[in-house]
Amino acid sequence: MLLQAPLNQIHLLRMAIRVSIIEDDVEIASFLKAILHNNERIALVSIHHDAESFIEQVAQLHCEVVLIDIELPGMNGIECVRTLKPHHPEIQFLMFSVFEDPERLFEALCAGATGYLTKNSTAEKLLTSIEEIYHGGSPMSPAIARMVVQRFNVPPTAYQSTETLSVREHEILNLLSKGLRYKEIAAELFISVETVRKHARNIYGKLQVTSRTEAINAAFGQRLI
Numbered sequence: 702m703l704l705q706a707p708l709n710q711i712h713l714l715r716m717a718i719r720v721s722i723i724e725d726d727v728e729i730a731s732f733l734k735a736i737l738h739n740n741e742r743i744a745l746v747s748i749h750h751d752a753e754s755f756i757e758q759v760a761q762l763h764c765e766v767v768l769i770d771i772e773l774p775g776m777n778g779i780e781c782v783r784t785l786k787p788h789h790p791e792i793q794f795l796m797f798s799v800f801e802d803p804e805r806l807f808e809a810l811c812a813g814a815t816g817y818l819t820k821n822s823t824a825e826k827l828l829t830s831i832e833e834i835y836h837g838g839s840p841m842s843p844a845i846a847r848m849v850v851q852r853f854n855v856p857p858t859a860y861q862s863t864e865t866l867s868v869r870e871h872e873i874l875n876l877l878s879k880g881l882r883y884k885e886i887a888a889e890l891f892i893s894v895e896t897v898r899k900h901a902r903n904i905y906g907k908l909q910v911t912s913r914t915e916a917i918n919a920a921f922g923q924r925l926i
Contacts, residue, residue, distance in 0.1 A: 722737075723768070755767075765791070766792070767793070772800075779880070797819075798817070818842050877904075
């Protein structure tokens with residue numbers, strides 16, 4: 702849904718941060734619209750209820766910040782970011798989700814998101830985060846920021862691999878760090894999904910971790926990727 706501004710407001714929109722919303726919940730989308738419309742430093746240019754409609758229109762929107770939910774009908778928010786970020790690096794994606802689990806957080810960041818807010822954030826936090834991300838920051842809800850710190854503030858000895866990763870395992874670990882799923886990695890490397898899964902288990906065992914997030918943390922800590 703494109704939003705049209707009166708002609709006498711066009712000059713103000715040119716100076717404001719151009720924001721698009723991707724949110725399938727109509728009530729939440731209306732709530733966000735009301736918040737953003739009351740701020741003269743922000744210009745709400747479009748609202749979308751699915752990722753596909755945004756992708757179709759992104760070239761004509763010229764948006765600078767996108768406030769995007771993760772759980773969407775069809776393509777989810779993380780997949781949308783992963784699809785668009787390489788082609789539109791100038792757009793800053795701010796995830797806006799109910800989820801606070803590490804897997805979705807780090808998958809979103811690896812996909813290209815620059816910030817992550819939970820839906821219990823205040824209107825003031827939302828507005829300041831949009832300005833912060835536009836000006837080069839990486840805004841996050843307090844609980845999310847704490848999670849990031851806890852994940853990366855790990856003693857180096859906690860992630861010491863006892864075995865050397867193979868060339869193939871290095872390839873798969875690198876693709877995992879980019880947020881690719883097993884089936885996408887399989888297609889990229891021309892191997893089966895089960896083979897990818899087997900390599901992932903070997904990687905976890907060698908790095909002494911139990912999840913993708915821990916494997917990525919360990920890889921960064923040991924400079925494996």
